Structures are given as structure tokens and as C-alpha cells.
Amino acid sequence: MPAFDEKLAQRIDTYIESLFVPADPILAANIANADAAGLPAINVSPNQGKLLYLLARIAGARRVLEIGTLGGYSTTWLGRALPANGRLITLEFSPVHAATARKNLAAAGLDGIAEVTVGDAAASMNAMIDAGEPPFDLIFIDADKTGYVKYLDLALQLSRPGTVIVADNVIRNGAVMEENPEDPNAQGAKAYNAAIATHRRLESIAVPLFRDEIDGIAISRVK
Ligand code: SAH
Ligand code: DHB
Ligand code: MG
Secondary structure (H helix, E strand, O other): OOOOOHHHHHHHHHHHHHHHOOOOHHHHHHHHHHHHOOOOOOOOOHHHHHHHHHHHHHOOOOEEEEEOOOOOHHHHHHHHOOOOOOEEEEEEOOHHHHHHHHHHHHHOOOOOOEEEEEOOHHHHHHHHHHOOOOOOOEEEEOOOHHHHHHHHHHHHOOOOOOOEEEEEOOOHHHHHHOOOOOOHHHHHHHHHHHHHHHOOOEEEEEEEEEOOOEEEEEEEEEO
16 A cells, blocks of 8 residues: 655645635734744644635534634634624633634624633533523534543533534544554544444534644534
């Protein structure tokens, strides 16, 4: 079997981006601001951002929940998919990340749609459940991978039939295929994949994607 051709995979990613994701000064500034604020460069790729945007559009989403904001790069893609009266709540543990995201979302003209909630995502989700928050149309899970199964359980309590649940980083360069992955992130992602694969309330698939290494997203629909 020929070895995986990383250069070819990179060229394909660039080819897709050049066709489908035109350069965008707002998104470029988002990344530059995050970098200047010392945030890690672990945002979704441009092609993944476009995919999230399209999933939200296809779902006709008006209410989106994001778990893991960072500097608001994926938030911007998701926010742009919503109608003017749409609502996006994004959950972030780090006050520094949240402040950077708020600035970036204002610069993108999304401050009327997107709200950054600071704190532990599970605590924020439990508070929303207790407060009777209406269900979301799309939920994007992208915070600490060790919490993915817990976030899934809480996301289901904030869902209705038809809600789309998307999770990032579910392949981890294949580490999720190890019987007992050493990397706690891979352990979390592996447990998440197993959970969505058999969950009675979900129909799911995982899609491998290439960026700096092979990773992937999981897409589920609530029955
Ligand atoms: N969705 C972003 C990337 C998120 S990176 C994008 O693609 O642009 C993961 C983020 O989750 C980090 O900002 C990290 O601070 C945050 N995070 C980690 N653990 C968390 C927790 N328990 N609750 C809320 N946010 C958390
Ligand atoms: C990490 C987190 C992410 O959400 C990501 O897309 C890539 C890496 C990380 O914590 O290493
Ligand atoms: Mg991610």
C-alpha cells in the first residue's frame, strides 16, 4: 500500500480552499488578533469553517450553541450562517480567550447575534438546562476533548428532534483507533465516537479531514 502522501493532502486542502473559501479580511484579522493575544492556533481550518457554515445553513439553523470559543474563528463562520434575528451562544473557560473573541465578533458585526459566556462549559450548559433554555438547532463541540462525552449528554438535553450535533477533532491522526490511547484527548474523542455510534437518540458519521495531520469531525442528527 502506498504511504499516505502528506504533501498531496496539503495541496488538496489548499486547492479546495482556493476554490471555495475566498480570502476574507475579517477572518484574517480574527486569526491575527488571536495570535497577537497569545492564543494557541487551534481554530478550525478555513475549509472546516466553510463546512460548519454550510451545515448550519443546510440545517436552517437559527439557534446555535458552541462549546469552546477560543478567539471566535469558528464562531464567526457559524454566526454568518444565521439570520439577522439568529442567536449563537458560545462557551469559553478562559477570560482572555473570551475577551479576544468578543472583540473579533464585534469587528465581524456579529455582536448582536453571538454571545460569549465565560466559565466551565458543563456548568454553563447545566445552568441553561435548569433555566429552561429552548433547544438549539446546531451544537458544535470543540472544547477539551476529555469532556466530549459529558458535553454530548448535556447537548442532548438542549436538543430537539432534528438538532445537528457536530464535534471537532475526533480522529486525532488515527490515535482514536488505538485500544488504549495514551493521549487523554484521543481517549476522550474515542469515547465520544463510541457513544454517538450506538446512541439510541442519534444517527451519526465521522468524516476524516486533513490539515496539519489527519483529524476529523463527527456529525450527528438527533432522532
Ligand atoms: N472553536 C474554536 C477552537 C476552540 S479551542 C475555533 O475553531 O475557532 C478549545 C477552546 O476550549 C479553548 O479556547 C479552551 O480555553 C476552551 N476550553 C477548554 N476547556 C473548557 C471548558 N471546560 N469549558 C469551556 N471552555 C473550555
Ligand atoms: C487542540 C484542540 C482543538 O480544538 C483542535 O482543533 C486542535 C488541537 C488541542 O487542544 O490540542
Ligand atoms: Mg478543534
